[in-house]
Amino acid sequence: MSRFLFVVPPLVGHLNPAVGVAGELARRGHDVAWAGYAEQIRQHAGADAVVFPCPIPEGGLRRTADLKGPAAFQFLWAEFLIPLADLMAPGVAAAIEAFEPDVVVADQQAVAGALVAERYGVPHVTSATTSAELVDPLATLPKVADWVRTRLGELRARIGDPAGTADPRFSPHGVLAFTTRELFGAAEPAHDRVHLVGPVISSRPSTSDFPWELLDPARPTVLVTLGTVNMDAGARFLREAVAALAASADRVQGIVLDPGHTLTDVPDGVLVRAHVPQLDLLGHVAAVVCHGGHNTVCESLWHGVPLVVAPIRDDQPIIAGQVVAAGAGVRVRFGRVTATQLAAAIDTVLDDTAGFRAAAEAVGRSFRAAAGVTAAADLLDHLAVRENIGISAD
Known part of the structure; x- marks a missing residue:
């Protein structure tokens, strides 16, 4: 059996698909651990989840309501995702050293997972809970794209392997995209090794007293x-x-x-x-x-x-x-x-x-038909066995 470490941001919409996939891997007999916001992860993955805690930016994800388009995108990265990666990096490193995963599953917006895994030489797969970046939304905004690459390069120098070259949002080992052609559309993904596995829709605990x-x-x-x-x-x-x-x-x-x-x-x-x-x-x-x-x-x-x-x-x-x-x-x-x-x-x-x-x-x-949970777990299973497996686009 293999060991999988899931690295997730403190965003419920990003956590829910990971919980479903992690649960399927656990049912197959694999060991699963988490790195992220411990209280939130245990609330959704279960009180007995193995969690390596990571701090999050004070106040969480705070936005300026009137920012739209490129300005909102830059604000998200500058004020939340980059600081989040810096804060999470020590916890992710501690998780890798203690848990010794065969594969790291890094959410696309928890880039500390990809960069720290790269530094330790552990293969990682990207969990893309939204298909938006798969179509390269910055293709017509080269200055914003350059700004993002520069910030990620600076981040890599701090927490990753300075010699690395892969974009931490798109793992060379594969990207699990939780959508299908019927919603994503006919265009080819802008990145290699993207697999459209379909969304993960699985039961989750609810304390609502709905009438x-x-x-x-x-x-x-x-x-x-x-x-x-x-x-x-x-x-x-x-x-x-x-x-x-x-x-x-x-x-x-x-x-x-x-x-x-x-x-x-x-x-x-x-x-x-x-x-x-x-x-x-x-x-x-x-x-x-x-x-x-x-x-x-x-x-x-x-x-x-x-x-x-x-x-x-x-x-x-x-x-x-x-x-x-x-x-x-x-x-x-x-x-x-x-x-x-x-x-x-x-x-x-x-x-x-x-x-x-x-x-x-x-x-x-x-x-x-895409079988989201099963398809994603199958691909992770194969990667754990053969580190260099390619996950091809649909």
């Missing part, structure tokens, strides 16, 4: 969620969403996720919750309104649920474009959409004649 008895089978249910890291930017959008759902309450039941408790004076007919058991709930909803986070998009499409996507920043505009291109939803402008426009978009995806549900169901079938 299931309030669901009305006579009306289609619409879920509105902006994920867990957009509370700073989402208050206006959530207010418009509540107004849109309240205006349609005679024919639609609305559920709005508000973890930041930003909503007040919510009208009757709209259910607002700080937390919901999202995977369980998706089996009961007819449409999802979201920010275009890869996890929420994939979980919705897995259940054949069409989407209204309002991307905010980072990878979300790319994922939103993929949803629209697949015919599985429509896109609205996050910062400008009104309640009237949002209600119209919801009506559009709920209209069976438009084909959105059929397209969503087709993407969902491709996800299940």
